[in-house]
Amino acid sequence: MHHPLTAVALASLALLGCQPAEPVRIGFLGGLSSRASDVGEAGRNAVQLAVEQRNSAGGIRGRTIELIVRDDAQDMEVATRGTKELIENRVAAVIGPFASSMAAAALPHINQAGVVMVSPTITSMDFVGNDDYLFRINRTTRDNARDYAAKLYQRGQRRIAATFDVRNRSFTESWLNEFKAAFAEIGGETIIAVPFESMPDAGFADIVTKMLAPRPDGLLFIAAAVDLSRLCEQAKRLAPKLPIAATEWAASEKLIELGGKALEGLLIVQNFNREDRSARYLAFRDAYFKRFQRDPGYSSVLAYDAATAVFDAMEKRTEGETLKQALVKYAPFEGLQQTISFDAYGDTPRTVYFTQIRDGRYEQIE
Known part of the structure; x- marks a missing residue:
């Protein structure tokens, strides 16, 4: 005859087996309250959309993605504090920041913790050709x-x-x-x-x-x-x-x-083609507009690409592989308008387009 405690313990274990897997935490770091907050806000919106879409498609290997947002306020002390808080929250990766000076503040802590940071927009030569945990979606x-x-x-x-x-x-x-x-x-x-x-x-x-x-x-x-x-x-x-x-x-x-x-x-x-009429880009543009009642900008496109690369690399990596290794190994990733491949230093090329503002709109020129 089973001891009653054994039955209770077995029932508890069975219940634990049915618990949903812990979510994958993804951090976001960007300027949301500064004078240049337009870039950070557009980036956060795109990452939010990427998370919602991936979750509705089953998440990453059945685990939902939880987005943890920190505002760097375009201030190096605030950026440092936000980075530390994201690390303490055990995020799998950070998407951001959007300004090179904020990346300079965040990077020592990211490297020390061994957490991958994928910046959609930074371009400074300070971050090129370094073997660290920073990946960049933009050119230099x-x-x-x-x-x-x-x-x-x-x-x-x-x-x-x-x-x-x-x-x-x-x-x-x-x-x-x-x-x-x-x-x-x-x-x-x-x-x-x-x-x-x-x-x-x-x-x-x-x-x-x-x-x-x-x-x-x-x-x-x-x-x-x-x-x-x-x-x-x-x-x-x-x-x-x-x-x-x-x-x-x-x-x-x-x-x-x-x-x-x-x-x-x-x-x-x-940093993106505004005239693009591909089905992939138009679907993103329409979904973004429906969700946020505004058109996506360059930081939206690059941030969505950053999220895509992170989620796809996490989906594909095998046991024992780090996310840093997976981002290099499983490229190219399918961005909205161009494929994304990282070299061993986390650097990538990108096509850009010159525009001239005419009658209140960006008009592409040769």
Whole structure:
């Protein structure tokens, strides 16, 4: 005859066997409350959508995905705290951050914990060719700056005046230095580079006045959308005929809302093809709009690609394989518009598209 306790113990074990598996925790780190929060919010929305879609399709090997979100507020201390909290929550991976300076704050803790971090957007050369736990979905500042140098030169510009935001120095200085070198190589000159710090009263008229002093034949802004719109207003007021260009950082959906007519003619790169009519991209765009009542932007597309790569690698990896190994081994992953393959350092190429703002919309140009 069975002891009653044995029966109870067996019943408990049977019940435990029916418990659902613990969810896979995925962390998100991005700027959700800063002046440049448009990029982080669009990225978070895309990751949220990717999680919901994957969960409705059965999760990862039958386990649901739980998203844990932390705001880095574009502040290095806040980013450090958020990273530590995600690690304490035992996340399998972190998607983010979206600014190079925030990645610089997060990376030491990520490496120490051995947790994979996949940044959708960072491009600084500081993060290229390093054997660490950071993977990047975007190309480098060197790639982008070289393309800009060639495009501006092709358009007849030889003397460029630049301004750059020191609050995201890891990106802006990397971009500026790469541009200066590439532009000089083909016969152009960056005649002045005016530093500024992103804040509501940054003195945008003074910045543009300083840029105009050495009589450039083109203006280049290395700034987030919220500051770029103000810089373009001043450029249109002080030098309405001068060509204006801005780096890919500002190419968000919010930019058009913020800048209005002052942006007319602005040259800016996009990290995705807005004209794409493929079934895969249109299905994503429609699902995103239905869920968030707005169109996806570049950080949405890149963040969704980051989530796809992480989920697919987790699905495919075998026992004993780390996620870091799986991301390299099981590539290419099917992104929304292009496949994603990482080299041993977590770096990847990406195709970009030049656009010019005309009548309040991004129009692709050759």
